[in-house]
Amino acid sequence: MSTWTRSTSMGLLFIVLAMGRAAGADLADALDTLRAVGPEGAGNEAATVAWQQAAQVDVSRVPQLLAGLKGANPLAANWIRTAVDAVCERTLRNGGTLPKQAFEQFVLNTDQDPRARRLAYEWLLKVDPAAEGRIVPQLLDDPSVELRRDAVARLIEQGEKAVAAKQTDEAAKLLQQAFDAARDRDQIGTIVKLLKDLGREVDLVTHDGLIVDWQVIGPFDNTDEAGFNKVYPPETAFDASAEYQGKHGKVAWLKYRSEDPAGKVDLYKALEETLTRISEKLQERDVVAYAVSDFHSPSEKTVQIRSSTMNAIKTWVNGVLVDEHNVYHAGSQFDQYQADAVIRRGSNRIMVKLCQNAQTQSWTETFAFQLRVCDAIGSGIVSAE
Amino acid sequence: MKTDTRRIWIALPLAVVALCAGADWLQFRGTDNTSCSDESALPTEFADGKNVAWKVDLPGRGPSSPIVVGDRVFVTASSGPREDRLHVLALSAADGTTIWHRQLWATGHTQINPMGSVANNTPASDGQLVFAFFSSNDLACFDLDGNLKWFRGLASDYPSTRNDVGMASSPLVVGEVVVVQCENQGESFVAGIDKRNGLTRWRIPRDRDAIWSSPTVLRGKTPKDDVVLLHGRSALTGHDPQTGKELFRYETSVHTVASVTTRGDRIYLPANGLHALQYNPADHSVQLLWYEQKLRGGNSSPVAFGHRVLRVRNPAILSCADVETGRKLWDVRLEGAVWATPLVAGEFAYVASYEGKVFVVRLGEKGELVSTNFIGKGVLASPIAAGGALYLRNDTQLLKVASH
Known part of the structure; x- marks a missing residue:
């Protein structure tokens, strides 16, 4: 090889490396911009430009894009994933293929964002359908x-x-x-x-981490739905032996265990003795009740509190309000409400405030909730005691 | 001279074809939300594949209607066990092939009535940009080539804005804003989102009651005179699209699913019956022209055309009334449950039932059922027409119907 050829080759190599580094830096900058978007449209205008950069990269850079999903907020995640789609789609339309090995490695890397891994998996199957047989048997306990x-x-x-x-x-x-x-x-x-x-x-109760053992108290007044924001004594301190002034007179804490296979806590049933029926068919309306349960954990951790109800609900963990929904009779499904909460080592107090309004249609004859403790993907966590 | 005349006769049909080809359908119930099309030669028979130009499987379900911009059909869908995969697709109007397909992850609430989907809401376009809105309150803007221009997860701004049977209001593009109506038992509002950058130009609070109807444009003499019509449960209000300022209020108990429709300065409001209102742009007042209780309808929206107004009453009765008086002229009994709004094109109305039958009714002195065409079950999307073709959507597929 002549000196000239060697010099030229070295020069070209330098240029290619420099371009690669520049492209990498550009993509990193673009990802930073995309990850910076926030509520109320903040960062959208800069993200529009950054998205164009991200969507134009070579398909070999897609793993970098996918890695950018780790820790991205939900808004940013959509900017990034649509760029991934655009790059992969363009590549395949132009007759190219995807870097199968890199994609497969990404799918199997549980350190990466779960949804990014699924995204990589779905694109991988388009160019390598046999990957399903290799990958799926490994995923039974996958965090995605x-x-x-x-x-x-x-x-x-x-x-x-x-x-x-x-x-x-x-x-x-x-x-x-x-x-x-x-x-x-x-x-x-x-x-x-x-x-x-x-x-x-x-045993669905254990599988899902449903809480079935509670202490309940009520009714308190919820006329005009004002009870949702009114602070009744149970919200200020818990005293299992205390009596408070309720809607009709003194009320005290009662132990209640739900025997429902799905862990539904029926407060009409639990508080039946203290409520005043409207008619044979209609149980009392305009009421508030509280339910408390102690949950034991061997360690401090972040968990999810997932609940469902047709009634308005507030949920506290160790006195910290973690979730509230001032909504009545708008439907109820499993895991309807989800909120993160930190539980400490030892005993933790979970308290629910449930409010029933004045509606009397047939579908409003319910004053109940279901609550469970689980991890981020819904794996039930049961109380240690 | 003779040559020139021949040229004119040759050019005229081409011009008509070009005009038809350019007739877009840009948002829910059409560009002006009237459910009326200028198409006059759509097929009236399309059962068993007849006149079906193409049929494509969609990646998810959705009651949303397609829209058409030029030679592209845009459609949304949702999928996944949590209904949190949101799809926006651009298809070739010519052959139904996918030009681009973008997916989003829902950032908001995705619980819905099993009949519906998170893609309840029909997308909208201004001819340059496509605005896809979902029950999860996610609003994405793409250009026609699938480049993401901006994205708003309104649930991150207003977490309590949700409806556990699903939100269904479709966005409305008017002037420089995209109007989204998020009325529910949580935090309720209507917002005007700047179509260029996705920022909120205005936002007005609304009653905390669930509403599934959509904002509607009342076209003015010039675009700056356009008015946005909004349903609440207890009133129809008119608003300045650029500021959200309320221009008028008409109080009555309003239908919560069907949307208001317009023709010129006339407003046809579905309520406990049908209210016909005259809008006066000079002072932004509205005056009741007539009210007809017999035109109390189901969930599909009224359609006003020519001298007539259509209303689908329960159970599946297509009623036609005099637009000047509200006097009912005729009924045609159909079958099934009708959620979709009828399409009026030429001398026909196309009425789709959830069970998958599309009824073609001739709109004459009397209504005449011309044909019944089964297109597949689960039709919630309203039929649309553009570019000389009819587009229909069942639970899993999109169909183009056109004369070959």
């Missing part, structure tokens, strides 16, 4: 609920085949594995039915 779902679905399918083949024990084993791993309600429902058909008991 979307990836885990595929692994659970695979086990359900295997369990159903075992049921069809009358291999009852094998089916029950597979389905129990699926049940333990499942976090999506539709899958859990399917598995529970299959297990019950096999004569196997399932």
